[in-house]
Amino acid sequence: FxxxxxxxxxxxxxxxxxxxxxxxxxxxxxxxxxxxxxxxxxxxxxxxxxxxxxxxxxxxxxxxxxxxxxxxxxxxxxxxxxxxxxxxxxxxxxxxxxxxxxxxxxxxxxxxxxxxxxxxxxxxxxxxxxxxxxxxxxxxxxxxxxxxxxxxxxxxxxxxxxxxxxxxxxxxxxxxxxxxxxxxxxxxxxxxxxxxxxxxxxxxxxxxxxxxxxxxxxxxxxxxCRELIEAESKDLLRDLKELRRNAAIRKINEIVKRARLARVHALIISHLKKEMPSMFGKKKKQEALLNNLGDEFAKIQQKYHLPVGDFPNPERFKQSLSHYDMDKFKTLKEDLIEKVDEALANDLPHLMSQFPTVNPELTQKERNPFQESAMPNDISSSFWHFDSIDKGAHLPTFQQLGPRDGKVSGSDVKPILMQCGLPNDQLAQIWRLSDFDNDGYMDLDEFSIAMHLITAVQNGAQLPEKLPQTLLPNRKF
Missing domain, CATH: 3.40.50.300 (P-loop containing nucleotide triphosphate hydrolases)
Structure with a gap:
């Protein structure tokens, strides 16, 4: 169905x-x-x-x-x-x-x-x-x-x-x-x-x-119309970027939709079963019910105070229903309907509350956990390429930080970066370079860049003043 x-x-x-x-x-x-x-x-x-x-x-x-x-x-x-x-x-x-x-x-x-x-x-x-x-x-x-x-x-x-x-x-x-x-x-x-x-x-x-x-x-x-088209294209890419953040909520939305459909479906089947005669004229009655499904839906809607939008399309439902013998349908189990109502009223809203909210806006101090002790330093350019970074090697550490929407905050990353033993001014510079979207959070790409820069400094290289384009991940958003 x-x-x-x-x-x-x-x-x-x-x-x-x-x-x-x-x-x-x-x-x-x-x-x-x-x-x-x-x-x-x-x-x-x-x-x-x-x-x-x-x-x-x-x-x-x-x-x-x-x-x-x-x-x-x-x-x-x-x-x-x-x-x-x-x-x-x-x-x-x-x-x-x-x-x-x-x-x-x-x-x-x-x-x-x-x-x-x-x-x-x-x-x-x-x-x-x-x-x-x-x-x-x-x-x-x-x-x-x-x-x-x-x-x-x-x-x-x-x-x-x-x-x-x-x-x-x-x-x-x-x-x-x-x-x-x-x-x-x-x-x-x-x-x-x-x-x-x-x-x-x-x-x-x-x-x-x-x-x-x-x-x-x-x-x-x-x-x-170049500026207009570019602005519209960015809006579309922004919509795509938001998909991951709202994916879990959409899954719950789908479950709620299915639960409402299942409840209405059970009430429809039970109602049609009750309308069937116990002895004679079953075939004729079934044909009458099929031809007047819209009226039967209206009766169920009024009896149980259900919204019209929860009911299926009568014509499509009729096509599926015509292959079954209504007399063999099972009667309604009220306890199952109560469980569905309980899930819709309490369980699913509680599940929604368990999802983390959107990452909050951070103050300038919070955006870089090493900002307070950062010292200006003239450093030369570097010429690494993003493809040389082994993201897979950094993935387990990143996952242990408990990313939310694929990102971790500066306070979460700070202990990991501190373990390298570099002075705070260099760590502040590494954070600034790695957080290339300047949102105060790190995704896996940014975290991998940070660890890559730390390894470079430990091997005697100097940090660039600006992150080279070759170190930026090749992505549209």
Missing amino acids: HSAPLTDSDIEAKPIVLLIGQYSTGKTTFIRYLLDKAYPGEHIGVEPTTDRFVSVMHGSEERVIPGNAAAVNQELPFRGLNRFGQAFLSRFQVSQTTSPVLENMTIIDTPGILAGDKQLTERGYDFTQVIEWFAERADLILLMFDSHKLDISNEFKLAIHSLRGKEEKVRVVLNKSDMVSQQQLMRVYGAMMWSLGKVVQTPEVMRVYLSSFWTEKPPNSFDD
């Missing part, structure tokens, strides 16, 4: 970003832009290229896992894809690469959607249902549009319709916005919003990003 049960791998999965769009809208190029590299098995071109669903994930080495193998791997959150059969699994793959961006998220690249009905019948699997499966598990859904191709094909329309109920996850990206002039961009934006308004039946306006994510900028691009 609804989704498959959540597995441990679903709960433990990294935030998922789902890219949906028609062919050649820049979905795969966007992924390459984020990763600063190609992922295994990618194809980019003006013609329809990506012909399969690709899960781009972090891995210790570059490799491709075929769909059938990925669907039975208990460490991957894709076991539920077995329901779509061999026809789909042969068009699905997991591409693992070593990009640090993927340490915080998984990106789903989807086939470019074409116009026409032929592909609807010849895919061998239900494209819309697959999109819906990924959308239920995604933390962010990006609808990609090309500034030169604003038409919405029938299959793209069905894919957008499958996102109903998940509007809070959906963002619209008008890609290649620098391929039109400022005046043309205004008209393109208006035309796209008009087209979306006919497909997306919601009173709220979707968030739209005007962006351009070229790995190599084409010569025929326009610069009159």
Whole structure:
């Protein structure tokens, strides 16, 4: 009737970003832009290229896992894809690469959607249902549009319709916005919003990003909207950066949603069971109930004072219900409903309170734990490269510090840095150089840079006045 049960791998999965769009809208190029590299098995071109669903994930080495193998791997959150059969699994793959961006998220690249009905019948699997499966598990859904191709094909329309109920996850990206002039961009934006308004039946306006994510900028691009496009692109990247921070809360949100659906489902099944006659006319009564599901839902809603939004779509529910014998449904167990109510009222809110809050803003003194005893010192440049840093060697120490949202504070790191025996003025300089985003916290990259600089000083090297660009990690955010 609804989704498959959540597995441990679903709960433990990294935030998922789902890219949906028609062919050649820049979905795969966007992924390459984020990763600063190609992922295994990618194809980019003006013609329809990506012909399969690709899960781009972090891995210790570059490799491709075929769909059938990925669907039975208990460490991957894709076991539920077995329901779509061999026809789909042969068009699905997991591409693992070593990009640090993927340490915080998984990106789903989807086939470019074409116009026409032929592909609807010849895919061998239900494209819309697959999109819906990924959308239920995604933390962010990006609808990609090309500034030169604003038409919405029938299959793209069905894919957008499958996102109903998940509007809070959906963002619209008008890609290649620098391929039109400022005046043309205004008209393109208006035309796209008009087209979306006919497909997306919601009173709220979707968030739209005007962006351009070229790995190599084409010569025929326009610069009159460059500042606007750069600002919009940064907003989108900021949304991606926030995914990890809110991932745990979204998991709880999904559990709450499922608990509410399970409660309503139990009440519906119990109500239909009670409506069935005990002896004769069962088949006729079942047909009558199926044809009047909307009225039956209204009765349940009034009896238990439930919101309309918790009830499923009557037509879709009817299709699933028609395969069952209502007379064989089980009666309602009130104690189970009470347990669900207890979980929704107390257990899940208590679980929410256990999650750490956002890292607080720090004072200037707290931003650098060695600031008080820091002394100015003229030091020369250094020419190390970030790739020479062994992050894996520093990971166990970093994990022992108990990172929150992937970061640790200066007070947490100070004892570790003090163990090296360097004077405080050098430690203050190392902190300033390593905390390159100047937020007063260290993530694994910054912690690894700090330990790398300490090793360099211990070997007789001098600290640079400014962190060289080559020591900065290769990441977009």
